[in-house]
Amino acid sequence: MGFLSRTYLTIYNWTVFIGWAQVLYLAVKTLIESGHEHVYDAVEKPLQLAQSAAFLEILHGLIGLVRSPITATLPQIGSRLYVTWGILYSFPEVRTHILVSSLVISWGITEVIRYSFFGTKEAFGSAPSFLLWLRYSAFLLLYPTGISSEVGLIYIAMPYMKVSEKYCIRMPNKWNSSFDYFSAAIATLGLYIPGSPFLYSYMLSQRKKALSKTKRE
Amino acid sequence: MKVTVTTRSGRELIKGQVELNDSATVVDLQEAIHKRTKKYYPSRQRLTLPIKPGSKEKPTVLQSKKSLKDYTDGNIDQLTVVFKDLGPQVSYPILFFWEYLGPLLIYPIFYFFPVYQYLGFKGERVIHPVQTYALYYWCFHYFKRIMETFFVHRFSHATSPVSNVFRNCAYYWSFGAYIAYYVNHPLYTPVTDLQMKIGFGIGILCQVSNLYCHIILRNLRGDGSGGYQIPRGFLFNIVTCANYTTEIYQWLGFNIATQTVAGYVFLIVAAFIMTNWALAKHRRLKRLFDGKEGRSKYPRRWVILPPFL
Numbered sequence: 440m441g442f443l444s445r446t447y448l449t450i451y452n453w454t455v456f457i458g459w460a461q462v463l464y465l466a467v468k469t470l471i472e473s474g475h476e477h478v479y480d481a482v483e484k485p486l487q488l489a490q491s492a493a494f495l496e497i498l499h500g501l502i503g504l505v506r507s508p509i510t511a512t513l514p515q516i517g518s519r520l521y522v523t524w525g526i527l528y529s530f531p532e533v534r535t536h537i538l539v540s541s542l543v544i545s546w547g548i549t550e551v552i553r554y555s556f557f558g559t560k561e562a563f564g565s566a567p568s569f570l571l572w573l574r575y576s577a578f579l580l581l582y583p584t585g586i587s588s589e590v591g592l593i594y595i596a597m598p599y600m601k602v603s604e605k606y607c608i609r610m611p612n613k614w615n616s617s618f619d620y621f622s623a624a625i626a627t628l629g630l631y632i633p634g635s636p637f638l639y640s641y642m643l644s645q646r647k648k649a650l651s652k653t654k655r656e
Numbered sequence: 657m658k659v660t661v662t663t664r665s666g667r668e669l670i671k672g673q674v675e676l677n678d679s680a681t682v683v684d685l686q687e688a689i690h691k692r693t694k695k696y697y698p699s700r701q702r703l704t705l706p707i708k709p710g711s712k713e714k715p716t717v718l719q720s721k722k723s724l725k726d727y728t729d730g731n732i733d734q735l736t737v738v739f740k741d742l743g744p745q746v747s748y749p750i751l752f753f754w755e756y757l758g759p760l761l762i763y764p765i766f767y768f769f770p771v772y773q774y775l776g777f778k779g780e781r782v783i784h785p786v787q788t789y790a791l792y793y794w795c796f797h798y799f800k801r802i803m804e805t806f807f808v809h810r811f812s813h814a815t816s817p818v819s820n821v822f823r824n825c826a827y828y829w830s831f832g833a834y835i836a837y838y839v840n841h842p843l844y845t846p847v848t849d850l851q852m853k854i855g856f857g858i859g860i861l862c863q864v865s866n867l868y869c870h871i872i873l874r875n876l877r878g879d880g881s882g883g884y885q886i887p888r889g890f891l892f893n894i895v896t897c898a899n900y901t902t903e904i905y906q907w908l909g910f911n912i913a914t915q916t917v918a919g920y921v922f923l924i925v926a927a928f929i930m931t932n933w934a935l936a937k938h939r940r941l942k943r944l945f946d947g948k949e950g951r952s953k954y955p956r957r958w959v960i961l962p963p964f965l
Contacts, residue, residue: 611843612845614915615916616918
């Protein structure tokens with residue numbers, strides 16, 4: 440792969456790594472010092488920045504810069520952006536919930552491992568085996584905790600969606616169209632039912648492939 | 657001649673070989689295979705000539721009308737074919753009938769029955785003229801499609817995998833309900849009378865053109881064959897897939913008249929799907945009619961939507 444792409448990807452991965460390291464540090468520090476109600480306010484800006492950078496990853500997949508299939512990255516990035524912007528940012532009432540802490544810490548640990556793994560791989564051609572093991576094992580615990588936190592927060596935000604009518608389009612209107620954010624949230628929760636086992640088993644098969652390859656080497 | 661039938665992994669599908677007349681056709685071979693393997697009726701079989709391992713070439717598919725002799729290269733008493741199971745098949749007319757029946761029946765449900773009462777919209781419902789015309793237009797469209805399926809179209813393949821029934825019906829039936837919901841809604845806002853007339857006018861003109869395109873295409877396969885010819889006449893002189901072009905513009909007409917986001921979403925998705933088909937068809941025709949060895953050369957034409965593609 441071109442020198443330019445490798446350099447770009449190295450810089451990209453380490454930059455986003457620093458973002459997530461910041462999120463994780465601030466989350467744990469605030470949780471211990473001030474309590475779970477304040478975690479969101481402490482991490483808001485670095486979280487929004489680091490999570491939104493994931494947009495670029497869809498682009499990377501589309502133009503073939505990275506090998507990950509878009510069917511695996513799109514749902515994951517989609518749900519992350521939805522929870523970050525469509526739930527936490529849009530409905531401040533849920534920010535003080537303890538699930539925000541479990542969410543941000545699950546995401547933080549997963550992403551810190553993932554970005555340092557890819558950052559090392561791009562920079563040096565390969566990653567140390569402990570990092571490989573972490574990248575393909577941490578998800579075993581962190582996917583369930585992360586996904587449960589996402590689902591929980593969506594659910595908790597729903598009464599506020601109904602009352603505020605935020606992002607809703609009602610008829611009558613010139614374009615004869617309507618949109619109900621509350622119903623869309625129900626539909627999204629529905630997507631988690633097939634989506635979560637799909638992503639989890641995708642990671643399991645990736646784990647098998649990655650860890651058996653090193654055994655053989 | 658003796659024919660060896662293997663699977664793609666090299667295993668012999670039929671123990672021993674199939675014994676056939678030297679003048680046997682591919683159809684005869686398929687029937688013989690069906691006799692020996694009850695599950696694999698002819699439309700489920702895809703037979704190809706073996707390719708050298710590692711070769712990047714696409715395998716030659718045996719065509720039903722041809723005789724087996726055409727595929728043996730000199731040694732007329734021996735032939736090896738590779739078998740692939742295409743899965744349970746459904747005939748194209750049946751598939752199309754079920755796809756189109758959904759929209760034909762679902763749309764009127766939203767017009768005639770008090771559906772919206774159950775969705776929380778109480779009170780009287782005033783029906784605008786455009787909603788009635790849209791009902792007629794929509795139902796005529798899908799009725800036309802069903803009629804064309806049985807009386808006009810000549811299909812290049814006899815069957816399609818059964819899984820396509822679920823996929824295609826989901827597509828047509830869901831979009832049918834989605835559009836019907838908004839056009840027949842009690843809070844529907846009509847466009848101006850002029851816009852409605854322009855929309856339906858374009859739509860009707862394009863539906864008639866579309867029917868004419870289908871008739872031209874049918875006559876290309878006058879002998880009942882599933883082969884490919886260069887389409888000529890009417891809009892085909894300037895665009896390869898004039899049938900898709902007229903279909904897209906027909907939906908555009910419907911949307912200009914009814915103005916719903918749902919309708920335009922459907923238009924975009926349908927145009928996208930048809931464009932993919934059109935590109936494949938255009939490419940195939942250019943490849944088949946390359947101007948060499950006495951074949952005609954495919955003329956320069958738009959693919960589907962002049963002046964864009």
